[in-house]
Amino acid sequence: MEYEYKQKIIYQSNYWYNDGLRKAGIRDMSGAIASLRRSLQYNRENIAARNLLGLVFYGRGEVVEGLVEWIISKNLKPKDNIANYYLAEIQNSENELQAYNQMVKKFNQCLVYAGQDGEDLAIIQLKKIVVDYPDFLKAHQLLALLYLHTEQYAKARQTLRAARKLDTTNEMTLLYMHELTQLRGKKLREEREKEADTVTYNLGNETIIQPAGSTMKEVASRVVLANILVGLVLGAAVVWFLIVPAVNQSKAEKTNQQIVEYSDKIAAMDAQINAQTTALDEYRSTSDQSEEAAQTAASTSDSYENLMTVVSQYNSASASDADMAATLKNVNRAALGAQGQAQYDSMSGAIFEPLCATLYESALESMATADYPAVIDALSQVTGMIATYSDGQALLNLGVAYAKSGDTENANVCYNKIIESLKDTDVAEQAKKGLDGDTNIGAGATAEDAAAEDTTGTAGSGTANGY
Numbered sequence: 001m002e003y004e005y006k007q008k009i010i011y012q013s014n015y016w017y018n019d020g021l022r023k024a025g026i027r028d029m030s031g032a033i034a035s036l037r038r039s040l041q042y043n044r045e046n047i048a049a050r051n052l053l054g055l056v057f058y059g060r061g062e063v064v065e066g067l068v069e070w071i072i073s074k075n076l077k078p079k080d081n082i083a084n085y086y087l088a089e090i091q092n093s094e095n096e097l098q099a100y101n102q103m104v105k106k107f108n109q110c111l112v113y114a115g116q117d118g119e120d121l122a123i124i125q126l127k128k129i130v131v132d133y134p135d136f137l138k139a140h141q142l143l144a145l146l147y148l149h150t151e152q153y154a155k156a157r158q159t160l161r162a163a164r165k166l167d168t169t170n171e172m173t174l175l176y177m178h179e180l181t182q183l184r185g186k187k188l189r190e191e192r193e194k195e196a197d198t199v200t201y202n203l204g205n206e207t208i209i210q211p212a213g214s215t216m217k218e219v220a221s222r223v224v225l226a227n228i229l230v231g232l233v234l235g236a237a238v239v240w241f242l243i244v245p246a247v248n249q250s251k252a253e254k255t256n257q258q259i260v261e262y263s264d265k266i267a268a269m270d271a272q273i274n275a276q277t278t279a280l281d282e283y284r285s286t287s288d289q290s291e292e293a294a295q296t297a298a299s300t301s302d303s304y305e306n307l308m309t310v311v312s313q314y315n316s317a318s319a320s321d322a323d324m325a326a327t328l329k330n331v332n333r334a335a336l337g338a339q340g341q342a343q344y345d346s347m348s349g350a351i352f353e354p355l356c357a358t359l360y361e362s363a364l365e366s367m368a369t370a371d372y373p374a375v376i377d378a379l380s381q382v383t384g385m386i387a388t389y390s391d392g393q394a395l396l397n398l399g400v401a402y403a404k405s406g407d408t409e410n411a412n413v414c415y416n417k418i419i420e421s422l423k424d425t426d427v428a429e430q431a432k433k434g435l436d437g438d439t440n441i442g443a444g445a446t447a448e449d450a451a452a453e454d455t456t457g458t459a460g461s462g463t464a465n466g467y
Helices: 002-025 029-042 047-059 063-076 082-092 094-115 119-132 137-149 153-166 171-196 215-234 236-316 321-329 338-368 372-385 389-404 408-421 426-435 442-466
Strands: 198-203 206-211
Touching: 002 029, 002 047, 002 236, 029 047, 047 063, 047 082, 063 082, 082 094, 094 119, 094 137, 119 137, 137 153, 137 171, 153 171, 236 321, 236 338, 321 338, 321 372, 338 372, 338 389, 338 442, 372 389, 389 408, 389 426, 389 442, 408 426
Parallel strands: none
Antiparallel strands: 198 206
């Protein structure tokens, strides 16, 4: 029981190490750190997980955290440990360590500047840091935060994109990007409200800005009053030619202005819809990946559970070979680690081989008596455990049994499997004959040919005796 518990712990540690390795490969540094720490919770002496955790920290510009993990790894395993190489490389580059120390001091000074309302000095210093050390994630995040505080939204977006390339799922980076979206939307709304409160028009070479609402109405009323006064003097004809064009022009300008406002509103709504659609797509993608990871984890867990059950049954002799073989078939060898695969190979050799030998011998006896359903049942079990058992003869005889039972479709499936997996062999040549409709192949051919020979011999003897 204690051995099984230790094995489960080791399997869980290796699983989370593989998960961390996968996430590090796609620059999901935060996710990789979480998975590797969980791996070390199960097995603190998992040297591969600890060394990879140090590399992830080092890749985010957090050199000190990386050194800590490598030093612990070296103490746990002094010899044949790649952490010795990492530490030696850093110790040999003394200038690089000094430069990193100065960079950390500058970063801390930027924090002081930011706390004392010295955003400009902090921004200048941080811009130099991210140029000299482009992998330093915290410097990118602090620079983006200062850009947000000083309303330099375009630069903030550019800096946050660089930070996200370093760590695609860092919570601080994603929080700043969300805040940037909110601030940009608020600023655009304020600018549109400000523009709506004023009216700008040109008078000669001068541009005049006046509060909206009353200007156009005053101009229109003055024009109407002037036209009425002139109309009283000049007559209805003059009124007709002056008032109507002015009124039409005023309506056209109002209509154009409304169209522009509606166009701006439609563009804003389209932008919001696109942003929401993008967020929904990202959520669906993340959900699909999470579901796939959960299914993989469940498959791995079930495979280990089934394998451990078979090992326990085999050691205690508490189950038959058939029962153990049925359980072992449910193990996905590809989902196991190196130790699990070695254990699987050992169990399959100890269980599948003798059971296949018994079933194969029974199938040959049934073939000799033309009991093809029994042949199909036995050989299906054999090929289910070892696909190319007896150098492919089991699969060939299964195809012959199907063919003689009238199931040509399954027979052709068996022949094609042989041709694909056992090229340039005698059994592959016989399978090609089977595809051409020849059933005098395999073990079945021997029984039928012998029967034919016996019949011929008997008939010949009878003729001779009769004569």
